[in-house]
Amino acid sequence: MNILFFTGKGGVGKSTLAAATAWQLSQKSRVLIVSLDPAHNLGDIFGVSLKKKTSFSKRLALEEIDLKKRTKAYLKREIGVLNETYKYLQVLNLDNYFSVLQYSPGIEEYALLSGIEEVIESDNEYDYVIFDTPPTGLTLRFLALPRVTITWIERLIQIRRTILEKCHTIHRICGPMSDQETLLNFEEEDDRVLQRLIALGRKYRNLDAVLQGNACRIVTVFNPDQLSLREAERLILALKDLNLPLRLLVDNKITDANLPTAERVENQLRKITDASLTRVRLSDGLSGGRSSKLYEIQEDMTSWFPTGAS
Amino acid sequence: MAGPSTLDFLRRMIADMGATQRNKVAALTVAEVAELRNIFALLLLGAFVGLPSPPTFLAVELLPLMEKELQILNRRAQDSCDMLAEMCGMLGID
Numbered sequence: 001m002n003i004l005f006f007t008g009k010g011g012v013g014k015s016t017l018a019a020a021t022a023w024q025l026s027q028k029s030r031v032l033i034v035s036l037d038p039a040h041n042l043g044d045i046f047g048v049s050l051k052k053k054t055s056f057s058k059r060l061a062l063e064e065i066d067l068k069k070r071t072k073a074y075l076k077r078e079i080g081v082l083n084e085t086y087k088y089l090q091v092l093n094l095d096n097y098f099s100v101l102q103y104s105p106g107i108e109e110y111a112l113l114s115g116i117e118e119v120i121e122s123d124n125e126y127d128y129v130i131f132d133t134p135p136t137g138l139t140l141r142f143l144a145l146p147r148v149t150i151t152w153i154e155r156l157i158q159i160r161r162t163i164l165e166k167c168h169t170i171h172r173i174c175g176p177m178s179d180q181e182t183l184l185n186f187e188e189e190d191d192r193v194l195q196r197l198i199a200l201g202r203k204y205r206n207l208d209a210v211l212q213g214n215a216c217r218i219v220t221v222f223n224p225d226q227l228s229l230r231e232a233e234r235l236i237l238a239l240k241d242l243n244l245p246l247r248l249l250v251d252n253k254i255t256d257a258n259l260p261t262a263e264r265v266e267n268q269l270r271k272i273t274d275a276s277l278t279r280v281r282l283s284d285g286l287s288g289g290r291s292s293k294l295y296e297i298q299e300d301m302t303s304w305f306p307t308g309a310s
Numbered sequence: 311m312a313g314p315s316t317l318d319f320l321r322r323m324i325a326d327m328g329a330t331q332r333n334k335v336a337a338l339t340v341a342e343v344a345e346l347r348n349i350f351a352l353l354l355l356g357a358f359v360g361l362p363s364p365p366t367f368l369a370v371e372l373l374p375l376m377e378k379e380l381q382i383l384n385r386r387a388q389d390s391c392d393m394l395a396e397m398c399g400m401l402g403i404d
Binding site for chain 2: 074075106107109110145148149152153155156159160162163166167169170173174175192193196197200
């Protein structure tokens with residue numbers, strides 16, 4: 001399975017290009033395109049309503065990740081664990097108290113990441129999975145999340161293991177009859193916190209390996225203008241920091257008038273990355289909205305992502 | 311005549327003395343464990359007191375399993391106004 005992320009500043013045309021790429025690739029391969037943008041417009045582009053995963057054609061499926069629904073499902077699951085743990089307190093209506101958690105920093109990124117993870121894990125029936133991402137800020141935060149989380153988890157596991165070692169020492173000195181209240185289980189298998197941390201660590205390492213692997217390709221879309229250039233530069237440097245594979249730069253909305261600017265912007269970007277670069281001309285057909293033909297984009301996008309590459 | 315009760319008493323006394331000695335030896339490690347668990351809880355839930363914290367969802371994932379850590383965190387917060395006495399107690403200084 002090939003995984004493509006279309007990234008870039010808001011309005012540069014990444015959704016359109018992701019959709020056009022999905023359509024063109026679906027002529028020969030099985031493709032799933034997933035919108036991660038909280039302000040979805042994948043359904044608008046294809047002119048269909050996307051309440052759930054929908055087959056647009058025989059080989060093309062569309063999906064919009066519902067962040068609110070995903071956040072609620074996640075919180076519900078956690079509240080379920082809380083209820084289970086504190087059953088003796090007969091805690092009622094916890095969800096009212098915890099519902100505010102959905103506005104906590106980081107929860108949206110988590111919902112996005114869990115959406116990506118679910119799609120990658122469950123959808124083996126596609127040759128290509130294309131993610132249309134939200135604007136740069138949020139995209140970088142959720143792409144950085146596995147790395148950041150792994151770092152924290154490793155540190156927490158280390159502390160937890162030190163605690164267990166010391167508990168083992170206490171156990172050996174005081175014997176099994178000790179009833180000291182502060183004593184923890186000293187076996188790793190008995191420590192639920194450590195087991196949870198190890199399971200989470202495994203999950204994020206797997207996801208990180210997929211994101212950094214050969215099957216994953218990040219495409220950055222930009223326009224021939226200064227604002228778009230600056231954001232593309234920041235994005236490219238941040239991807240480098242995160243060790244994520246930027247494979248293609250797409251200079252979109254090229255016209256005869258902005259060609260000199262396009263060349264200048266491209267030269268600037270070539271200084272900081274050796275990823276391939278391609279141009280897509282501004283398509284007049286797109287300005288007509290839903291009734292226009294998205295598929296009139298002339299460039300052959302399938303050549304960017306050869307079938308069977310992994 | 312020394313009956314079984316006297317022998318039992320002596321046995322228990324020796325066992326209790328042994329246990330006391332062992333507890334004394336382990337006391338510092340017990341305090342260290344409590345402190346480490348306090349640090350663990352602080353690291354995970356530090357956002358509540360303004361410390362940099364891990365991604366929120368990590369704290370939410372582990373929160374249901376951390377009853378004991380939260381008790382220690384709470385106790386340490388209550389004792390923090392008299393840290394000198396706490397240290398003296400821990401090191402056995404009268």
